Amino acid sequence: MTRLSLPALSLGALLAVGTPALATECIAPANPGGGWDFTCRQIGRILYEIGAVPSPVQVTNMAGAGGGVAYTAVVSDRGDDGDLIVAASSATTTRLAQNAFAGMTADQVRWLGTIAGDPGVIVVAADSPYQTLGDLVAAVTADPSSVAFAGGSAVGGYDHLKVLMLMSRTGFEDARAIRYIGLDGGADAITQTVGGFTQAMTGDISEIGGFISSGEVRALAVLSPERIDGYDIPTAREQGVDLVAMNWRGLYVPHDITDEQFEAWTARLQQVADSEQWQQVMHDNGLAPYTLVGDEFEAFVNANIAEIQEISREIGILQ
Amino acid sequence: MDILSNLAMGFGVALSPWTLMLAVIGCFIGTIVGALPGLGPSNGVALLIPISFSMGLDAISALVLLTSVYYGAMYGGRISSILLNIPGDEPAMMTTLDGYPMARQGRAGDALVVSGVASFVGAFLATIGLMLLAPMLSRVAYQFGPAEYFALYLLAFCTLGGVGSNNQAKSALAALIGLGIAMIGLDKTTGMPRFTFGELHLMDGIDFLVAIVGLFAVSEVFFFIESHGKNSAIGVVLDKVRIPWNDLKRSTGAMLRGTGVGFVAGILPGAGASLGSFLAYILEKGVARNPQDFGKGEVRGVAAPEAGNNAAAGGALIPMLTLGVPGSGTTAVLLALLLTLNITPGPLLFTERPEVVWGLIASLLIANVVLLIMNVPMVKIFVKVLTVPSHILLPGVTMVAFVGIYSLTGSSYDMQLMVAFGVLGYLCRKLDIPTVPIILGILLGNAMEDNLRRAMVLSDGDWTYLFSSGVSIGLWVAAIIGFMAPLFLRRFLKRPSLPEANED
Numbered sequence: 001m002t003r004l005s006l007p008a009l010s011l012g013a014l015l016a017v018g019t020p021a022l023a024t025e026c027i028a029p030a031n032p033g034g035g036w037d038f039t040c041r042q043i044g045r046i047l048y049e050i051g052a053v054p055s056p057v058q059v060t061n062m063a064g065a066g067g068g069v070a071y072t073a074v075v076s077d078r079g080d081d082g083d084l085i086v087a088a089s090s091a092t093t094t095r096l097a098q099n100a101f102a103g104m105t106a107d108q109v110r111w112l113g114t115i116a117g118d119p120g121v122i123v124v125a126a127d128s129p130y131q132t133l134g135d136l137v138a139a140v141t142a143d144p145s146s147v148a149f150a151g152g153s154a155v156g157g158y159d160h161l162k163v164l165m166l167m168s169r170t171g172f173e174d175a176r177a178i179r180y181i182g183l184d185g186g187a188d189a190i191t192q193t194v195g196g197f198t199q200a201m202t203g204d205i206s207e208i209g210g211f212i213s214s215g216e217v218r219a220l221a222v223l224s225p226e227r228i229d230g231y232d233i234p235t236a237r238e239q240g241v242d243l244v245a246m247n248w249r250g251l252y253v254p255h256d257i258t259d260e261q262f263e264a265w266t267a268r269l270q271q272v273a274d275s276e277q278w279q280q281v282m283h284d285n286g287l288a289p290y291t292l293v294g295d296e297f298e299a300f301v302n303a304n305i306a307e308i309q310e311i312s313r314e315i316g317i318l319q
Numbered sequence: 320m321d322i323l324s325n326l327a328m329g330f331g332v333a334l335s336p337w338t339l340m341l342a343v344i345g346c347f348i349g350t351i352v353g354a355l356p357g358l359g360p361s362n363g364v365a366l367l368i369p370i371s372f373s374m375g376l377d378a379i380s381a382l383v384l385l386t387s388v389y390y391g392a393m394y395g396g397r398i399s400s401i402l403l404n405i406p407g408d409e410p411a412m413m414t415t416l417d418g419y420p421m422a423r424q425g426r427a428g429d430a431l432v433v434s435g436v437a438s439f440v441g442a443f444l445a446t447i448g449l450m451l452l453a454p455m456l457s458r459v460a461y462q463f464g465p466a467e468y469f470a471l472y473l474l475a476f477c478t479l480g481g482v483g484s485n486n487q488a489k490s491a492l493a494a495l496i497g498l499g500i501a502m503i504g505l506d507k508t509t510g511m512p513r514f515t516f517g518e519l520h521l522m523d524g525i526d527f528l529v530a531i532v533g534l535f536a537v538s539e540v541f542f543f544i545e546s547h548g549k550n551s552a553i554g555v556v557l558d559k560v561r562i563p564w565n566d567l568k569r570s571t572g573a574m575l576r577g578t579g580v581g582f583v584a585g586i587l588p589g590a591g592a593s594l595g596s597f598l599a600y601i602l603e604k605g606v607a608r609n610p611q612d613f614g615k616g617e618v619r620g621v622a623a624p625e626a627g628n629n630a631a632a633g634g635a636l637i638p639m640l641t642l643g644v645p646g647s648g649t650t651a652v653l654l655a656l657l658l659t660l661n662i663t664p665g666p667l668l669f670t671e672r673p674e675v676v677w678g679l680i681a682s683l684l685i686a687n688v689v690l691l692i693m694n695v696p697m698v699k700i701f702v703k704v705l706t707v708p709s710h711i712l713l714p715g716v717t718m719v720a721f722v723g724i725y726s727l728t729g730s731s732y733d734m735q736l737m738v739a740f741g742v743l744g745y746l747c748r749k750l751d752i753p754t755v756p757i758i759l760g761i762l763l764g765n766a767m768e769d770n771l772r773r774a775m776v777l778s779d780g781d782w783t784y785l786f787s788s789g790v791s792i793g794l795w796v797a798a799i800i801g802f803m804a805p806l807f808l809r810r811f812l813k814r815p816s817l818p819e820a821n822e823d
Binding site: 060061062063064065066068069072100101102145148154179180181182183191192194195196197198210 | 461462463464465505517519520522523668729730773776777779
């Protein structure tokens with residue numbers, strides 16, 4: 001922080017108080033209902049409830065190209081809008097890594113932070129012969145064609161990457177031999193697995209927690225650093241596979257906002273992360289705490305993108 | 320008597336004056352939204368979500384309001400189908416086939432009453448079905464794997480030939496155009512963009528609502544401009560509305576059959592109301608002793624698809640509530656609403672949040688009664704919306720089309736695309752190519768392709784996998800029969816006259 005920043009910050013605060021006309025806007029780069037919409041609505045609600053912003057946060061749904069339309073709009077039209085936050089998740093960085101945003105790169109925005117993670121989970125049907133993660137890995141290693149995975153994202157998407165990362169961490173080399181079908185969301189993928197059309201399924205715990213609790217599917221492993229409250233699922237690490245795959249829920253902001261504005265946003269996001277309301281939201285939705293803000297988050301995003309690019313090259317999605 | 324006590328609890332929640340008022344408001348708005356061409360249940364519900372939040376409604380009130388809008392729009396969709404030959408929403412497409420000819424014969428009132436009653440029968444029985452069968456029927460989805468879905472969509476396409484046109488080759492051409500358009504966008508199986516020419520807006524493919532509004536509403540406007548309103552649908556008037564007891568009696572069977580087919584189609588995730596009304600119409604034409612009258616103002620051709628699409632709307636709530644799998648565009652929007660309200664649909668919803676589920680079911684029953692009253696004796700009010708002079712209605716249609724699409728996608732690109740579809744629709748009408756198969760191609764093309772490719776991944780490229788289950792074999796047989804039957808029937812019936820070229 002330079003000496004100049006303090007007066008600038010208070011001036012900014014004065015301006016923010018003095019001009020109530022401009023409400024904070026949160027862009028959810030998808031139609032209502034998905035994770036991004038959830039991020040915007042919940043963070044937006046809490047920001048207002050804890051008094052971090054003066055008026056209710058307006059949520060704009062800007063669907064298209066898996067977040068690419070919003071990304072382009074933010075980069076090209078809203079580059080210095082200090083009242084704008086945009087929902088993001090691992091899907092955003094996955095697509096950036098795979099160059100799916102028509103040449104846009106991750107350094108064209110500023111990565112504000114993540115304040116929760118949706119732990120990845122690997123499940124099989126209740127009547128499946130596989131009892132542990134080890135059983136499943138052994139079956140795939142012995143004959144990759146004997147196990148088909150279903151997931152809620154397209155080939156090359158995060159659910160697919162979870163399977164590939166899992167198998168590569170156990171020393172399985174032939175990524176292209178692994179069978180995976182991408183469906184429209186976790187519930188669809190579960191249906192296929194319970195119906196016996198696929199043998200295993202990867203997804204996020206928030207979308208399939210209900211199926212686990214009702215006993216229709218059996219969770220073999222949760223891909224979080226620690227076990228998750230409310231579920232009796234061993235982590236992959238406990239079972240000897242060093243894999244953490246959290247679908248993080250976070251925000252980015254336009255690239256050309258001032259450092260003061262960026263600092264103010266990181267402080268506000270930290271406030272949300274620390275609030276009781278957010279703990280409740282995480283609890284209600286099966287999310288696990290996963291807080292990284294500011295520079296730390298920027299470093300995480302870059303490392304994440306590098307890893308995804310490597311795997312994507314292996315399976316031929318990226319040249 | 321679990322169901323009765325649960326239902327009593329549901330009515331306890333739903334019968335408060337406040338929720339009742341919301342149901343009436345929702346029904347009213349929904350019917351208008353449904354009646355306006357281009358604005359369908361999904362945009363209606365989507366537009367109202369932000370409003371219900373800014374009103375600070377709790378979970379149950381918001382649900383009651385928006386499901387009333389949903390059901391209302393399903394009712395209202397038929398009004399412009401019958402009077403204007405423009406489906407008010409996409410599931411009301413099939414209602415135009417016989418509804419509009421009836422209106423041309425001066426029987427618009429009869430068509431509206433019959434379709435209103437059919438809507439009630441379909442929706443009411445489907446809600447009861449939802450109540451009785453939801454826990455059980457959620458398991459039907461488990462019988463449908465990629466091969467079965469592929470066969471199901473194939474069935475829809477194979478039976479296309481007989482609808483909308485007298486010329487199966489033209490129908491097939493239209494279906495192929497639709498399938499071709501569906502290929503635009505990100506390929507789900509490999510993640511590669513196809514036919515996008517580097518255009519970011521095309522990455523998600525073409526929104527079928529853009530295509531529908533373009534092909535139906537905008538092309539109608541072009542047609543109007545060309546003909547100065549002489550041959551256009553816009554401007555049909557409605558005389559007296561009487562209750563046509565004879566027609567009702569004649570179409571009772573059609574309503575019940577349509578309800579059954581529509582309900583089942585609604586339950587299948589991804590199929591939804593459009594397929595429901597479509598299959599109901601096909602079935603009705605199939606079982607009728609006078610299939611040649613269909614398309615010329617046969618009352619059963621109005622009753623069956625309306626019962627079908629309303630029953631499907633009820634059926635579609637089942638996978639949405641019990642599996643979290645939306646069966647249609649609108650239930651996807653409702654799913655979004657539930658998630659925003661912190662209610663996670665899934666197998667546990669019925670045990671964990673019974674007040675939400677049963678409150679919803681009770682309010683649906685109430686909404687249906689309200690809608691029957693609004694849509695039969697009071698239908699003239701809604702027709703007023705449509706019988707305004709064409710120099711006001713026409714810019715209105717144009718405006719609503721543009722505003723509706725813009726509010727849905729927030730993209731000026733889609734508005735240009737919509738105009739392009741308007742031109743396509745205009746050309747198709749000039750060439751007597753039906754536009755319905757184009758829409759179905761766009762609507763089902765991706766799902767059909769995805770499922771075929773998933774099946775191929777699962778079977779390692781072995782195509783016999785497509786016929787490997789009883790369900791899929793049954794669907795294939797039905798598809799083949801559906802495709803062949805019209806050819807034989809046509810020869811059998813031997814129409815004496817040439818197909819009427821300027822029926823429209």
